Amino acid sequence: MSTQVHFGPTRSRESRFQLPKWDDSNPLKSIHITIGTQKLFTGMLKEDALSVDQRLYFSMCMDDLESKGVTFHQLKVTTDDLEKLINDYDLVIDCIGKSGPLFPFPLEKELSPFDLPQRKCFVGYFFGIKPNDPLGVNVTVLPEIGEMFEIPAITEQGPVTILFIMAVPNKDLDMFKGVKDSIEFTEQMKQSVQTFFPDIHTRMDIEKFALTDQNAFLQVAIKPEIRIPYITYNKKIVVGCGDSVFLNDPITGQGSNLSSYCAEKLYETLIDFKHDKWDESLGETYWNRTKTYVKEVTEWTNAMTQPLPEHVVQLLLSGVASQEQADSIAEWFAEPRTAHEAFFQKTSI
Numbered sequence: 001m002s003t004q005v006h007f008g009p010t011r012s013r014e015s016r017f018q019l020p021k022w023d024d025s026n027p028l029k030s031i032h033i034t035i036g037t038q039k040l041f042t043g044m045l046k047e048d049a050l051s052v053d054q055r056l057y058f059s060m061c062m063d064d065l066e067s068k069g070v071t072f073h074q075l076k077v078t079t080d081d082l083e084k085l086i087n088d089y090d091l092v093i094d095c096i097g098k099s100g101p102l103f104p105f106p107l108e109k110e111l112s113p114f115d116l117p118q119r120k121c122f123v124g125y126f127f128g129i130k131p132n133d134p135l136g137v138n139v140t141v142l143p144e145i146g147e148m149f150e151i152p153a154i155t156e157q158g159p160v161t162i163l164f165i166m167a168v169p170n171k172d173l174d175m176f177k178g179v180k181d182s183i184e185f186t187e188q189m190k191q192s193v194q195t196f197f198p199d200i201h202t203r204m205d206i207e208k209f210a211l212t213d214q215n216a217f218l219q220v221a222i223k224p225e226i227r228i229p230y231i232t233y234n235k236k237i238v239v240g241c242g243d244s245v246f247l248n249d250p251i252t253g254q255g256s257n258l259s260s261y262c263a264e265k266l267y268e269t270l271i272d273f274k275h276d277k278w279d280e281s282l283g284e285t286y287w288n289r290t291k292t293y294v295k296e297v298t299e300w301t302n303a304m305t306q307p308l309p310e311h312v313v314q315l316l317l318s319g320v321a322s323q324e325q326a327d328s329i330a331e332w333f334a335e336p337r338t339a340h341e342a343f344f345q346k347t348s349i
């Protein structure tokens with residue numbers, strides 16, 4: 001249902017909470033940036049990143065938690081169930097992802113400027129693409145029509161390549177209208193790569209190019225919405241976490257990293273409140289601890305969906321001549337605070 005790149009800070013958090021370790025003998029080390037057909041630079045990340053198919057990752061995490069005594073009930077929650085949930089549990093956390101939230105958390109209007117999705121997302125996990133070198137996320141920006149993210153990923157079938165097109169609606173890259181099944185999707189992706197992404201096309205083995213499995217593709221459009229992540233419902237505090245309350249366009253690849261950050265802040269808040277009443281002040285503390293980071297990620301992400309400001313274009317171009325600058329730009333994705341500074345404070349990065 002997604003792509004994902006877990007950057008250094010997220011991976012440190014995963015170690016802190018003892019999530020299952022992955023064989024990371026071939027981690028992501030870089031961000032490649034191309035504008036149009038002009039490769040600008042390869043920025044090196046300070047810490048290795050990793051992209052594991054969430055179907056594999058979460059099922060292993062759930063097995064791990066189950067072995068440590070956590071009980072899972074796998075069922076679809078609806079608004080009819082909310083009252084019972086509130087009554088049965090000490091705390092309800094609404095983290096149902098982009099289809100959420102189920103609880104009426106108030107919209108944070110200042111951080112939710114769009115009435116419509118800014119991109120259409122076309123994602124597939126594919127065999128048949130020779131990985132880039134050094135291994136990393138390959139970002140191609142086609143001004144005014146959209147972007148391509150090429151992400152080497154680990155799946156149940158081994159290493160594969162994610163091709164993720166973000167198309168500005170109704171422009172040239174918005175080519176998947178009417179595509180219904182995996183065969184049509186693969187064919188359309190092949191054509192789009194051939195037309196718009198020559199570098200990827202040169203690394204494509206047409207004979208082997210295929211989805212890793214019949215479910216490994218997605219067409220979706222996200223309307224970004226940020227909500228205040230707590231509410232009192234039936235006299236009890238309910239909190240929200242992840243996409244359910246902090247939903248951004250995937251263009252900066254921050255969603256799972258932001259969710260991880262907020263989950264850690266929620267954990268720390270609950271621990272700090274373990275001897276206090278769990279009420280509005282718990283929610284307020286959690287929001288105060290997450291707000292700055294949510295704002296930085298969201299404002300940067302929203303800006304990336306619009307034409308890039310001239311000073312940002314200049315920064316990108318300066319990465320061509322300076323490896324140090326290229327590495328700083330790669331770090332935007334691991335430390336979005338630095339991207340926010342570069343976009344909005346116009347200081348050197």
Ligand SMILES: Cc1cc2nc3c(=O)[nH]c(=O)nc-3n(C[C@H](O)[C@H](O)[C@H](O)COP(=O)(O)OP(=O)(O)OC[C@H]3O[C@@H](n4cnc5c(N)ncnc54)[C@H](O)[C@@H]3O)c2cc1C
Pocket residue numbers: 001002003004005006075076077078095096097098099121123218220222241242243244250252253254255256257258259
């Ligand atoms: C096309 C696309 C590309 C992306 N690319 C990136 C990227 O490169 N890097 C990145 O960091 N992030 C990326 N993201 C964002 C990332 O996937 C999400 O931010 C992240 O998965 C959010 O985690 P979550 O736990 O909040 O929600 P989810 O991962 O969506 O998990 C929500 C869970 O709730 C369950 N659920 C939903 N409704 C109900 C219900 N009614 N009852 C019970 N359970 C329910 C779902 O089945 C799911 O298991 C991308 C997203 C999309 C759509």
